[in-house]
Amino acid sequence: MTSGFLTPKSSLWRQLVAGLLMAAFALQPLAHAANQSVQGAKKAVEEGGYDTDAPTAILIEASSGAVLFEKNADELRAPSSMMKLMTVEVVFDALTRGDIKLTDEYRVSENSWRKGGAPAGASTMFAALNSRVPVADLLRGAIIQSGNDSCMIMAEAIEGNEAAFAERMTRRARALGMPKSTFANSSGLPDAGNKMTVRELATLARHIIRAYPEFYKIFGEREFTWNKIRQQNRNPLLATLEGADGFKTGYTKDGGYGMVGSAVQNDTRLIVVVNGLESSDDRAAAAKKLLEWGFKNFEVRSVFAGDQAVGYAKVFGGNRGSVALVSRDPVKVMVQKNGNDKLIARIVYNGPVQAPVRAGQPVGMVKVWRGQQVAVEAPVYAADAVGTGTTLQRAVDGAGELMIGLFRAGAAKL
Incomplete structure (x- = not known):
């Protein structure tokens, strides 16, 4: 008779450990994917300045x-x-x-x-x-x-x-x-x-x-x-x-x-x-x-085309671990004609997103910074649907979120 507890030798334990590792790193590519797209369009150089007599x-x-x-x-x-x-x-x-x-x-x-x-x-x-x-x-x-x-x-x-x-x-x-x-x-x-x-x-x-x-x-x-x-x-x-x-x-x-x-x-x-x-x-x-x-x-520059994937959001309890995010309209930003703008894009959302996820579901915002200023922000939506995962997949996600929460709590005490 089995007790139902997880042991280091069990198959389920090994799958959970793998899930924890995936969960711990799932958020890292999120901003990176968007940043990479924008940085490819503009070189990172200093902003030009301007001043006015107006208070x-x-x-x-x-x-x-x-x-x-x-x-x-x-x-x-x-x-x-x-x-x-x-x-x-x-x-x-x-x-x-x-x-x-x-x-x-x-x-x-x-x-x-x-x-x-x-x-x-x-x-x-x-x-x-x-x-x-x-x-x-x-x-x-x-x-x-x-x-x-x-x-x-x-x-x-x-x-x-x-x-x-x-x-x-x-x-x-x-x-x-x-x-x-x-x-x-x-x-x-x-x-x-x-x-x-x-x-x-x-x-x-x-x-x-x-x-x-x-x-x-x-x-x-x-x-x-x-x-x-x-x-x-x-x-x-x-x-x-x-x-x-x-x-x-x-x-x-x-x-x-x-x-x-x-x-x-x-x-x-x-x-x-x-x-x-x-x-x-x-x-x-x-x-x-x-x-x-x-x-x-x-001048106006296009950062992302309409319906182009701008990044990914982590999905909790789904049959897939993430979902692509798109903006319905092109994301455009005003940039300096001399090319002296550093653009960085980040996706901001409350996550992970709970499965099931429907196609077109609002998820968050993509924000584009020009230097220190938010130059533009636009809503992003799930590119396609994500169904509910198996019991094992939901367990892996739950354990992963628990461990991430414990890790953050521990880090806060340092």
């Missing part, structure tokens, strides 16, 4: 979200009228959902007229007290004329009051992956509760371009007339930079001069955000120089 700045490529340059990009500052991008995004979202229509007319309350209209002496679309203005015109008033009244009128109509609308803006920011931004009003007028980073402003700008291409066209319109008052678009890039078609400027005493800008050249779109500058000329120059530097020095 906070960021430059990204719109398609991939790749960061080309950043400076104090996570520092919270007053976003001033750049915050109106969040206001109009909430309205765009409501329009897309069918909750409101462009033809809906909203009344100009005394509050919005007095605090945001002509009596306030700040940027306004000059909407007349107690008049009714269609949503389509209010959006142009907010985007082209930077009308504080435009934003307040929409906020009051959609949520009943501006404070409730500001809370909705903050909730919407969290849903869009902006964890730091907070909003106290709809216009960006001075308030300690209005805070954004240039990184999150760039995230928001990229989202607007991708999610609302038809509405985005408004940002490139050169002028808008309301109440017989014609006003020019306040974005200086529209007249000074080839391919510029958005976004928004802003200024408050607390935040300084800032702007979000975007332009397309040679089928590549870049987004720039600068904030905290001392004059309108300074912000225009800083934004333009960053965009020109990006277009001049970077």
Whole structure:
């Protein structure tokens, strides 16, 4: 009669030992396979440098979200009228959902007229007290004329009051992956509760371009007339930079001069955000120089083709020990034209992946670093299915994970 215990002489013991060795080294080729593919495309050399007078700045490529340059990009500052991008995004979202229509007319309350209209002496679309203005015109008033009244009128109509609308803006920011931004009003007028980073402003700008291409066209319109008052678009890039078609400027005493800008050249779109500058000329120059530097020095390179295996994930309890991982779309990254970029790719996932694994199952992310920055990241999926393994295979995997856990625990005590 056998006891069922494993002994060094048993066949099962030998298979478990072999399984342990395989499990202990299964993760090592994971990053290596991806690294090897990327390193073959680019030589490991030092990055080129750039600086700007802007206290906070960021430059990204719109398609991939790749960061080309950043400076104090996570520092919270007053976003001033750049915050109106969040206001109009909430309205765009409501329009897309069918909750409101462009033809809906909203009344100009005394509050919005007095605090945001002509009596306030700040940027306004000059909407007349107690008049009714269609949503389509209010959006142009907010985007082209930077009308504080435009934003307040929409906020009051959609949520009943501006404070409730500001809370909705903050909730919407969290849903869009902006964890730091907070909003106290709809216009960006001075308030300690209005805070954004240039990184999150760039995230928001990229989202607007991708999610609302038809509405985005408004940002490139050169002028808008309301109440017989014609006003020019306040974005200086529209007249000074080839391919510029958005976004928004802003200024408050607390935040300084800032702007979000975007332009397309040679089928590549870049987004720039600068904030905290001392004059309108300074912000225009800083934004333009960053965009020109990006277009001049970077180009798009393909790192992995769509559906190309970028690496492997370890599978627990499967009839195979690993599964190939693919990105559905090509993984592209902006690299310096002079070839001075070191690219490294790594696959990040919670593993091992529990069998059974279905083809197309989301597994993790492939992240590509350019120097010290994450240039792009994309989801990866199981290339094919992996079935459940035999009892012996599951036992080997279980023992292997146990031993790896014990080894890590022991190493942590050293």
